[in-house]
Structures are given as C-alpha cells and as structure tokens.
Amino acid sequence: MIWWPREAATRPPVRPLPEGYALCTFRLGDAAEHLRLMHTAGFAEWGEKELAEAIEKSLPDGFLVIRHIQTDRIAASAIAQRVPLDGFIEGGELNWVAADPEHRGKGLGYAVCAAATRRFIESGRQWVCLRTDDFRLAAIKVYLGLGYVPYLFAPDMRARWRRVCASLGIDLEGTRSVLAPLTVEARESGTVQDAFSSPSSGKLLGHEGTLMEAAEEFYGGFARLGTLWVNGVSVALDTPVSEGAAIFIIPNLDGRTRRPVRTQLSAAMTA
Numbered sequence: 001m002i003w004w005p006r007e008a009a010t011r012p013p014v015r016p017l018p019e020g021y022a023l024c025t026f027r028l029g030d031a032a033e034h035l036r037l038m039h040t041a042g043f044a045e046w047g048e049k050e051l052a053e054a055i056e057k058s059l060p061d062g063f064l065v066i067r068h069i070q071t072d073r074i075a076a077s078a079i080a081q082r083v084p085l086d087g088f089i090e091g092g093e094l095n096w097v098a099a100d101p102e103h104r105g106k107g108l109g110y111a112v113c114a115a116a117t118r119r120f121i122e123s124g125r126q127w128v129c130l131r132t133d134d135f136r137l138a139a140i141k142v143y144l145g146l147g148y149v150p151y152l153f154a155p156d157m158r159a160r161w162r163r164v165c166a167s168l169g170i171d172l173e174g175t176r177s178v179l180a181p182l183t184v185e186a187r188e189s190g191t192v193q194d195a196f197s198s199p200s201s202g203k204l205l206g207h208e209g210t211l212m213e214a215a216e217e218f219y220g221g222f223a224r225l226g227t228l229w230v231n232g233v234s235v236a237l238d239t240p241v242s243e244g245a246a247i248f249i250i251p252n253l254d255g256r257t258r259r260p261v262r263t264q265l266s267a268a269m270t271a
Contacts, residue, residue, distance in 0.1 A: 012121050013114035013146045018106050023115055026063035037074045041098035054096060057081040062119045066108050075100045076108035080116040092120045094130035110142050134160055137167055150177040184247040192247055193237040
C-alpha cells in the first residue's frame, strides 16, 4: 500500500496530455470499451459486478478515462474512490489504474493518476492511499513520482519495499515513508493526554504498554506522532474524551527515522 501525504495537497500533481488525447469522465456507454481496456491491462477478473461497485464508490466526476480522440477508444483509466479509513476518517483510494499497451510511452498512466489525485484534493479528502502488487514496478514508479510514499503498515513491509526500491534504483532509507496509524481506546473519561499516559487510562490497541512507550520505540518520540483524531475530528492533547472513545493517531512522514528526511524523488515529485 502507498500513502498520499496530506501536506502534498498544496502542490497537486499535473501532467499535460499529449496531442490527440482527452481527459474525460466515464459514461455509461463506455462500459464495453472500458471492459476491453481492463482485460488488455491484465485485469481478467473485471466484469459487470466490478464496474457497478466502482461506479458506486467513485467520487463525483472521479471515474476518469483518457480517450484517444481519433479512434474514440479509452487509452487509460483510474478511479478516485471513497473509502473510510478504519472507520474514523473519510478517506480515498486510488483504484483500478489501467493503461492500454498500444499507447505506452506517452505518460497516460501518470496523467490519469494525477487527475484522480487532484480530484481527491478538490473533494477535501484528508487521507488517500492506493494498493498495488510488488511486481508492478512501472506503476509504482509512477505513484512515487506523483508524491505517494511507502506505507509500512505490516512487519514485512520494510523488507518488501527495500526489494522494490532496489529494483527501481532507489534507496528506501533515503525516501519518505509512513508507518501504520495507532489507535488508543480511552478506559476512563479525561483528556487525550490522560489516555496516552498509563495502561489504566488508555489501551493501545495491538501493542503492549502505553502510547508514550510505543511512540519512543516505533516513531522516535511522541512529537513525531502527527495528527490526532476522534470520530473523524482533529483533536489536541487537552481535548476531553469519554470512556470508550477511540483516538486515532496518524504518524508524521518518516516517523521511524530520527534524522532530517531526504528524498531522491524530488525531481519526479515536482515534475
């Protein structure tokens, strides 16, 4: 999984289309042509059921296609979809990215993903992610170039990303990355900080000990934790919470490292 950092919303990605192509929204009459594209791109499982679900989940004007004007065929597609993030924050997922091999080398995959990402930003989505396979190196290179960053949400993610980055000629330790969010359940009424301070006042789900201890072990200190949310609303340490409330913590970028963040993708990210 790859994560779109919220601060990147101030510089949404843009990629002009080559001559002869147009960015459009999906029309119901495009179903057969879109099915051809998806099968050509390797999504053999794509059918009427998947299309109906994609339409239902897509943001308004979020089902995007790039059309080859001369033939009126769809050359690339991506969908900006609504998705709740662990039930706390309404987020988005960039999904079902496909490009026709006949139009390879024209930057259409980058362009349609950039347009879908801008749609997320315009809709006010707080967090955006996408899922992909380790072997889709060309697609991953596009996503990293757009500004998405590795999301290290499972124990094996760092090793997997290290292999992927090595194949792309990138140093994972020198790139920005995001660690998995944490959730603290308040065991008694008080403030957010109270829930973080002792096992009797707050339970860190999925970890032993307190959030303060986990912050030091996994993120290099409490100050690196980033944004706090309760029921989809941003909160501060002194915000009152009731017993049973779930506090969702989104770590800052590169939360594991204690040194300034370097990136080898800056040129691609600003292209």
